[in-house]
Amino acid sequence: MELRNPLSKAQLDHLRPRPLVVEFDFNIVPSTVHLGKVLAGIIVSTCFVEIQDSFVGTVGVTVGDLSAQGRFQALSDNDPEHANQYGRDNNFSYSVDTDVYVFISGTATSGHARVILYLE
Numbered sequence: 001m002e003l004r005n006p007l008s009k010a011q012l013d014h015l016r017p018r019p020l021v022v023e024f025d026f027n028i029v030p031s032t033v034h035l036g037k038v039l040a041g042i043i044v045s046t047c048f049v050e051i052q053d054s055f056v057g058t059v060g061v062t063v064g065d066l067s068a069q070g071r072f073q074a075l076s077d078n079d080p081e082h083a084n085q086y087g088r089d090n091n092f093s094y095s096v097d098t099d100v101y102v103f104i105s106g107t108a109t110s111g112h113a114r115v116i117l118y119l120e
């Protein structure tokens with residue numbers, strides 16, 4: 001006998017959303033990286049930019065959407081030239097499903113980072 005969940009994947013994700021995570025290296029600087037889609041009504045609680053290997057060069061990292069690129073993490077919230085974990089509390093929710101991005105500017109010859117957007 002096969003057990004089936006009566007809820008769809010989208011409904012399950014809405015009930016217990018998983019964090020959105022993306023990693024990137026110096027070799028894609030500059031670029032825009034799709035982090036994922038935040039469903040309407042889901043709360044974006046915290047955004048972390050983890051600089052795992054310091055970037056050598058001039059790099060800027062923001063996290064947000066197309067209408068507000070620094071909505072979850074602005075340029076002044078992190079320092080890609082220093083390995084560290086930079087967090088910012090947000091407690092923000094969209095009224096419609098919205099794609100979120102990591103916007104990476106500048107140039108670099110080395111470096112590695114991960115961005116985590118926690119959802120509730």
